[in-house]
Amino acid sequence: MKTIGKRIAASAVAAMLVGAALPTAASAEVLKFVSWQKDEKGVGDWWASVIKEWEAKHPGSTIEWTKVERSAYADTMTTLFAGGTPPDIVHLASFEFQAFANNGWLEDLGPWVEKAGLNLDGWSGQETCKFQDTTVCIMMLYYGTIFGYNEEILKQAGVAVPKTYAEFLAAAKATTKDLNGDGIVDQFGTGHETKGGGGQYIAEMASYLFDVGARFTNAEGEVTIDTPEMVEGLTRWKTIVKENLTPRDLSAGEVRKLFADGKIALKVDGPWIYSIMQQGAAKDKLKLASVPFDPPLGGSSNVLAMPSEISDEKKQLVWDFIAIATSDKFQTSFATLAASTPPSPRADLTEAKAQIPHFDLMVESQKAAAEHKIDRIPVGLEVQFNEFSKMIQEEAQRMIIEDLDPAAVAKTMQEKAAALQ
Amino acid sequence: MSRRFLDLARPSRRHWLGYLLLLPAIALVALIIVYPLFVSLDLSFQKIGMATLNAPRKPFTLDNYRKLFSSPDFWNACWVTIKLVVVVSAACFAVGLGTALLVNNRFKGRTLARLFVALPWAVPEVIAVVIFAWIFDSSFGLMNWLFIKLGVTSQMINWFSEPTAAFWVVAITMIWKGYPFVSIMTLAGLQSIPEDFYNAAKVDGASALQRFWYITIPVLMPVLGVTLVLVMLWVFRDFSIIKVLTDGGPLKATQTLSIMTYDQAFGFFNMGYASAIGIVTLVLCVIASLLMLGRKSQAMY
Known part of the structure; x- marks a missing residue:
């Protein structure tokens, strides 16, 4: 009788436990x-x-x-x-x-x-x-972006690690070379994605624009492209691409790989560049420093x-x-x-x-970019950003392909961006 | 009574069985082609950004079509599409017909030659695009290296940064991918031509060119007509080759109607406008197909 009672009690407990578990199972999502x-x-x-x-x-x-x-x-x-x-x-x-x-x-x-x-x-x-x-x-x-450079390439070209845009340009020119004399450039001063999506294109050119104080819009969301600063920024971008200081028509991933393998001397990029550098053939020659642009691109x-x-x-x-x-x-x-x-x-x-040895660099860059409210997505054009970035990409490409005056291009960009709002 | 009504073996109701067997296919086509088509048509008459299936319908408007026909981008996309259709179709036909005639002859290694002719058709489109992207790479590509070695050019050609060059890269990739289809179809047609036709022509003293022009081409016409329509439609709607190679750039030099539709729908989230482009593209495809099929029937023996 005692055993039967124990069994009944045990069954009741088991039933209660199952009952308690059921709602949990039912609410499992x-x-x-x-x-x-x-x-x-x-x-x-x-x-x-x-x-x-x-x-x-x-x-x-x-x-x-x-x-x-x-x-x-x-x-x-x-x-x-x-x-x-x-x-x-x-x-x-x-x-x-x-x-x-x-x-x-x-x-x-x-x-x-x-x-x-x-x-x-x-x-x-x-x-x-x-x-x-x-x-x-x-x-x-x-x-915030960080700045990777190939120490060996810079040493061979006799240039120091650049700290300003002028030094960056000089170093890029000095390190863009046809190494084996076959008429084909096989080492580039810097690297940018020049095809693909508009968003990435803007991110690639933004460092040159922000460094001279150019902005696509102001804090109120008004378009501010047709300015002397933007003209100077576009001129810089045109110089880098037109003079073939960057390989052309590659994706961002391909450019990063070239840098990691020692085919590119200078590379401004996001924090992810470090892990890519670690997997490259030239990883021992690659170093990191502060971005030679002020403020650094952030986003x-x-x-x-x-x-x-x-x-x-x-x-x-x-x-x-x-x-x-x-x-x-x-x-x-x-x-x-x-x-x-x-x-x-x-x-x-x-x-x-x-x-991570360079973590301070990343923190400083992030802080500096955030303080200057730097972002590739301009205020007032957030919803239209894809259309806006595509337009900027096309007009910048037109400037390079048709060798247009950056001042005229800035004016066109201003009109088209205002029309998008 | 009902048993007699459902008696599909009766001669007068035998066609019902055919309809019944067709029903699943028709239902499937209706579900995956006709329904989206009507949704697209409906969206094209609404000013809508991102579409939601269960959202209330927006007011009827012709704005999307007005915007479309007044847009220089649309006319540019039409022009690029037509250029691509003409160039790629013509080249596919020239190469496809040539290779089919070649491998239709008896010679040592014919099987291997047939395999090589058909090979590009078997290569997945994206793989073909990656291969051609490497061949035409502006900085490290095979074509630039070859051109410089052969002295064709003294400096690197930016294949994807120059509008004309980019157009030809896309066209060449499409031709490479598309000609085997023409070749295979033509080869099948060639093998169905009775040998008696050629023997009779030879007895009459017809030259090889005359036999080709007066026997081969007219007999092949039904095959060539259908093949042409299929190739044209393929070029018309092809998306992946252009998307991966150039994304419609530079300066919209390779922006076809299908790329423009995609950009508007998923790039700029203008579903109503994108639907209008899609509907116009469909109408153009139907008109082109009708015209080509009409020509085919007139050209037959």
């Missing part, structure tokens, strides 16, 4: 997360760690992480949103989220930020996420957002993910794993500085 950074060494590992943490905090629930190539990203995301099946965790480039926000597809994160007490003061690039007075995203990377890179159409339960889960990604702990690990400057001012950079 699968969040869809699409990103182009899935297989990227460093930053991909960091995202994986955020997912792991989220899954640990939500037993039974999982995140389905899918990679979509950057070249097909805008099409895929547009199709997903248009078809009513957006990913739950929205990862977008900082130059494309505005179009999604403009269509009402992104949740206003303001109330979520407030409810969670997330302090975004001093969060680099966060002002870019303000769209029509609402916070539609959280900035995940705002970077918002990518953002996290939430679709407005998903259920409130899912929104809470997505916010939990954002909360983990923006926590001090994970902002600190972002610095070490991604070898990049985290946007959070509260990230502890001690370990990153100890691990």
Whole structure:
């Protein structure tokens, strides 16, 4: 009788446990997360760690992480949103989220930020996420450029590490060479992507423009292209490309590879250049220094957002993910794993500085760029950025191909940019 | 009564079976071609940025078509498309017909020659584009190296930075990728021509050129007509070669209607305008196909 009683009691406990477990199983969710950074060494590992943490905090629930190539990203995301099946965790480039926000597809994160007490003061690039007075995203990377150079090539050409544009130009000219005398230049002073998308084209030419004080728009969003500063900036860009100081018609990835393999002497690029340098044939000859442009080019890179159409339960889960990604702990690990400057001012950079010798350079560059509010996405042209950047690319290409006067080109750009607004 | 009604074996209802068997295919075509076509047509009459399927319909407008027909970019894209269609189709036909006639002859190594003629058709389009991008690379490409070695030019040609050069790079890549289709189709046509025709012509004293002109070409005309339409439509709608090689640049020198549609839809998020371009492209394709098929039937024996 006693045994039967024990069995009944045990069965009752087991039934209770199953009953208690059932709601958990029923509430188990699968969040869809699409990103182009899935297989990227460093930053991909960091995202994986955020997912792991989220899954640990939500037993039974999982995140389905899918990679979509950057070249097909805008099409895929547009199709997903248009078809009513957006990913739950929205990862977008900082130059494309505005179009999604403009269509009402992104949740206003303001109330979520407030409810969670997330302090975004001093969060680099966060002002870019303000769209029509609402916070539609959280900035995940705002970077400052760093300057890589090939010590051996500079030494052979007898030039010092450049600290200004004039020195940069002289060094680029001195190091662009036909090494074997076959009539083909096989070593370039610097390297830029000169084909491909307009956004990247603007990023490539921006250092030369910002260094002379040129800006596409002012703080109020008025177009300010037709200025003497912009004319000087365009003249510099024309010189670099027209005089073949950069290889032509290569993608940004190909240019970085050439630099890493010792075919390019000077390269201004984002923090990611360091890991590419480490894999190149010339890695022992490559060094890093402060960018010879003032202010250095900086820019918002990518953002996290939430679709407005998903259920409130899912929104809470997505916010939990954002909360983990923006926590001090994970902002600190972002610095070490991604070898990049985290946007959070509260990230502890001690370990990153100890691990990565040039980390201070990146921090300084990021700070300087942020202080000058530098970004390739001009204020007032955020929604039209793709069209704007394509126009700038075409007019700059026309200037080079048809050998046009930069002053006339600046005027044309001014008219076309104003028409876009 | 109902059993007799469903009796598909009855001679008067035998065609029903045919319709029934066709039904799944028709439903599939309707779902993946006709429905998107109507959605696109509907979008082209709305001023819409990013389209959402369940969003309320915006007011009817002809603005997209007005903007399109007054846009220099549209007319430029039409011109580039027509240039590409003419150049690529003509070259594909010349090379395809030539190689088909060559490998139709009996000679040692004919099987291998046929394999090489058909090879580009088997190479995936993106791989072909990557190969040609390397061949025509402005800084380290094979073509520049060859031109300099042969003394054709003294300095590097910026193949993708010069509008004319970029157009020809795209055209050459398309010709390389497209001619094997003409070759294979023509070869199949050549093998169906009865030998008696040629023997009779030889007895009548016809030269090789006369036999080609008065027997081969007219008999091949139905095959060539259909092939021409298919090649033209392929050039008309091809996207990946141009997208990967030049992205429509420089200065829109290689911007065809399909690239313009893509840019407007997914680059600038103007879905309504992009749909209008797509609809106009469709109409142009239909007109071109009808014209070509009409010519084919007139040219037959």
